[in-house]
Amino acid sequence: MKIAINKAHFPVTVLGPGKRIGIWVQGCSIRCKGCVSQDTWARDPGREMTVARLLSWCREVAAEGFDGVTISGGEPFDQPKALAALLDALAHWRTQAGLDFDILCYSGYPLATLEKRHAAILGRLDALIPEPYADALPLSHLWRGSANQRLVTLSPRGAARYAEFIDAAPDALGKRIQTSVEAGRVWQIGIPARGEMAAFEERCAEQGVHFEQVSWRQ
Numbered sequence: 001m002k003i004a005i006n007k008a009h010f011p012v013t014v015l016g017p018g019k020r021i022g023i024w025v026q027g028c029s030i031r032c033k034g035c036v037s038q039d040t041w042a043r044d045p046g047r048e049m050t051v052a053r054l055l056s057w058c059r060e061v062a063a064e065g066f067d068g069v070t071i072s073g074g075e076p077f078d079q080p081k082a083l084a085a086l087l088d089a090l091a092h093w094r095t096q097a098g099l100d101f102d103i104l105c106y107s108g109y110p111l112a113t114l115e116k117r118h119a120a121i122l123g124r125l126d127a128l129i130p131e132p133y134a135d136a137l138p139l140s141h142l143w144r145g146s147a148n149q150r151l152v153t154l155s156p157r158g159a160a161r162y163a164e165f166i167d168a169a170p171d172a173l174g175k176r177i178q179t180s181v182e183a184g185r186v187w188q189i190g191i192p193a194r195g196e197m198a199a200f201e202e203r204c205a206e207q208g209v210h211f212e213q214v215s216w217r218q
Helices: 051-061 080-096 111-117 156-165 196-206
Strands: 002-012 020-025 048-050 068-072 102-106 127-129 177-182 185-190
Touching: 002 051, 002 080, 002 185, 020 051, 048 051, 051 080, 068 080, 080 102, 102 156, 127 156
Parallel strands: 020 068, 068 102, 102 127
Antiparallel strands: 002 020, 002 048, 177 185
C-alpha cells in the first residue's frame, strides 16, 4: 500500500504531548481559507511511498524513544485506505515492540462526517482534532488552529494522555512553533497565530533572507 507524503519529521514537540514523529500527508480537497500548509493541497503521485518504507523510517529515527505519532497534512482522510494501512502498521509496531506511544490525527472534516464515513479508522486512533480551520475564529486552545476545533479522545490511552490538555490555552506548554532547516528549506512546525507567518517572512527579509516560495499562500 502506498501513501502520499509531504513531509515526515522527528522530533516534533509542538503537535501533541512529548517527543513525537510528525507525518504530513500530501493532498487535501478541503482547502480551508487561510491554511498555512497550502503546499500540501495538490495531489502528487510523485510523493507516494510505501507504508512499509515510511514505517521503517519511523523505527529508525525514533529508535531511542518517543511518545507519540501525529498525522496531519494535507487531509489524512482523503487517503482512507492508505491511512488505515498506516495506522495498522503503527499499531502492529506498538504491540510487537511493547511500546506505549499514542496516535493523534488532524482532519478538516467535521467529526460527524468522520464518524459516519470512517468509524473503523477512528477506532484505530487515540485522539483526533477534527473540523475545518476557520480563519475568522481566534486561536483559542493548545494544538488547535481555530476556536471551532476540539480535541477528541478515542481510546483509554488517549483519554489518559490528553485529559489535561482538552481545555488548555494555546501557550500552555510555552513554545508553539519549532523551526527545522533541511536542504535549503525552512520548516515552521506547529500552530501559528494569525499573521505570524507573514511577520516571520518580514523579519527574515529584514535580515536579508528571502523565500522563493512559502506554504501559506499560492
